[in-house]
Amino acid sequence: MSKETASGAKSDEKMEFDLKPGENEQYKPVKAEITCVRCGKKSELTLRACVNVSLHPEEKEKILDGSFFQYTCPDCKETMSVTYPLLYDDMGKALMIYLLPDQTEEALKALNAQQKTWSADMLKAAKVCTMRAVRNLHELSEKIKIADAGLDDRFVELSKAFVFAQFIKQTPGFEAVLVLFEQQNGKNGLTIFGKDGRRLWAEFPEGLYEEVVSMFSDRLPKKESTEYELIDAGWSMKVLADLPQPAGAENG
Ligand SMILES: [Zn+2]
Structure with a gap:
């Protein structure tokens, strides 16, 4: 008997396969x-x-x-x-x-x-x-x-681009050497390491990740490929550069 669980989009569907390496x-x-x-x-x-x-x-x-x-x-x-x-x-x-x-x-x-x-x-x-x-x-x-955290790393990378751009605007002069997703007290955010040794935290604004998911899920369907992929800041820059129009642009 298969039973659908009604709760939440991010339910942890159990993958059923028997992996026997050759x-x-x-x-x-x-x-x-x-x-x-x-x-x-x-x-x-x-x-x-x-x-x-x-x-x-x-x-x-x-x-x-x-x-x-x-x-x-x-x-x-x-x-x-x-x-x-x-x-x-x-x-x-x-x-x-x-x-x-x-x-x-x-x-x-x-x-x-x-x-x-x-x-x-x-x-x-x-x-x-x-x-x-x-x-x-x-x-x-x-x-x-x-x-x-139950998140999709592609949407996390895109969220990082937005949050980091905002962070840099608000923290002029800060030279970041490393930006990593991390949860603090159950909140999603970025740990940003500075050249000067400082380590700062930038929380994802409420609803940002969900917005990114709805904005990009059509453009980034679940892959059929079996290849290993590099999903990083370079990847998200490419995705953002390929956007036909400014994301979230609304007229009227
Ligand atoms: Zn030695």
Whole structure:
């Protein structure tokens, strides 16, 4: 018996698929050599190619606080952050995020080209999943937080563009180096990091996100593509530049 739940547009529909990766999708760990930045000691390191937070929810916290990527030198005990291509897989949220820290655009092309070798199950999963590529740990955490907030990252990126433009107008002289979606006290907003070390918060105006959704949902239909995509500030600038007329322009 299927039962429709009447509440809310953002109900968490459970994705029903059985993901059994084929041989090419086994995400085997790889060995790498690391040189300590402090003492120069070389050691071998096992890098995991995939983290499945549905099976290992405790690892999600480690990803979010960065400890997942911390490496401690066995000799001098120096701790350093080691980032490398990693698939963050949250089947419960139908979310797959590929961290591609080096030459992201090229790596993304190569990654999407590999789809030819994917199994039918994997392609089926890719069709229903939100498939994203990110450049760094900040972007990875941000995508996770957006999904946790129950929001669509495309509309969040567009909302960010509006909120950030407003913020800059109201905060002249502030040089932002990083702008990340974050909830504070249950409110959606942006944490904005300044060049001067300041960290400011800009809340999404009431109803903004919903307005962005209604403004853009026709233009940005749910994709049929199974490719990983970079949905970032550059992406939202392109979407905004492609608008045929000023958004929200009303005559009479
Ligand atoms: Zn060392």
